[in-house]
Amino acid sequence: MSNGRVITFGTFDVFHVGHLRILERARSHGNTLVVGISTDALNMDKKGKYPVYTQKERREIIASLRCVDETFYEESLELKGDYIQRFNAGVLVMGDDWQGKFDDFSDLCEVIYLPRTPAISTTEVIEKIRL
Numbered sequence: 397m398s399n400g401r402v403i404t405f406g407t408f409d410v411f412h413v414g415h416l417r418i419l420e421r422a423r424s425h426g427n428t429l430v431v432g433i434s435t436d437a438l439n440m441d442k443k444g445k446y447p448v449y450t451q452k453e454r455r456e457i458i459a460s461l462r463c464v465d466e467t468f469y470e471e472s473l474e475l476k477g478d479y480i481q482r483f484n485a486g487v488l489v490m491g492d493d494w495q496g497k498f499d500d501f502s503d504l505c506e507v508i509y510l511p512r513t514p515a516i517s518t519t520e521v522i523e524k525i526r527l
């Protein structure tokens with residue numbers, strides 16, 4: 397099923413090494429990595445707050461990485477199947493905080509959950525700076 401095209405999704409706010417590592421590992425499951433960056437509106441809708449960095453800034457940072465080939469804005473969580481097809485992805489990579497949640501897409505592509513980098517998250521970085 398794999399055609400070398402890998403897709404993953406996230407907010408990637410206040411970029412940190414956990415983000416870098418999952419993107420590098422995602423890329424190693426193929427030869428092209430496509431990253432969906434959740435929009436500011438989607439974050440407001442789902443988490444009730446805007447990210448620290450705007451979607452344009454977050455996308456610019458992700459797009460500049462060596463391991464990333466294409467980026468797009470993820471406007472709705474319900475459109476994952478559409479994005480997988482639109483970007484012709486053979487593999488969907490998600491962090492294991494989503495373990496099992498995307499198994500339904502396995503008729504469209506291979507679904508892989510990768511372990512998160514321990515002890516770091518955007519939320520924790522923001523908390524640390526606040527203190």
Ligand code: CTP
Binds near residue numbers: 405409414490492514
């Ligand atoms: N991620 C990871 N290891 C971490 C943090 C995040 O592998 N320590 C992965 C997530 O599993 C996801 C991607 O990075 O696939 C984007 O995660 P995101 O939710 O944007 O980052 P978090 O740091 O988890 O943000 P928050 O604290 O706001 O939940």
